[in-house]
Amino acid sequence: MILEPTKVEAIEALRPSSEWYITADDVLHWISTDTTAPTEDEIATKLAELKAATKHQIQRQQEYPDIGTQLDYIYHNGIEKWKTDMIDPVKAKYPKPS
Numbered sequence: 001m002i003l004e005p006t007k008v009e010a011i012e013a014l015r016p017s018s019e020w021y022i023t024a025d026d027v028l029h030w031i032s033t034d035t036t037a038p039t040e041d042e043i044a045t046k047l048a049e050l051k052a053a054t055k056h057q058i059q060r061q062q063e064y065p066d067i068g069t070q071l072d073y074i075y076h077n078g079i080e081k082w083k084t085d086m087i088d089p090v091k092a093k094y095p096k097p098s
Contacts, residue, residue, distance in 0.1 A: 002057045005050035007043060014038045014046050052097065059094040 008022065015038060019031035030037035038046075064070070065086060074082045 002054060002061050004058060005047060005054060007047060010043050010047040010050055011038060013050065014042060056094040056096055060090050063090045063093070 007026075011018075011020065011028070015032070015035050018035045020037065021029050021031070023029065028037060065073075070082065070086060073086060077085070
């Protein structure tokens, strides 16, 4: 299951290999001394980028039939028919961003 990106993933993308933690009240505590903490604006911008990059995946996931239905379709119609009838239309509807 593909989930929407989080603030944690945005921080990890901005400052890989840095040490930090977020408290339950969503306060960022920076531990690393060799890098500076990202600003809230930097985090928000990166989070928006990550969400845009995964939006098509989430939309596709919501549109595809459940796995049981897909497997039944494959059993009765074959993989090629499954791809052309179930998968390709959803991929065309929600293309990868370029």
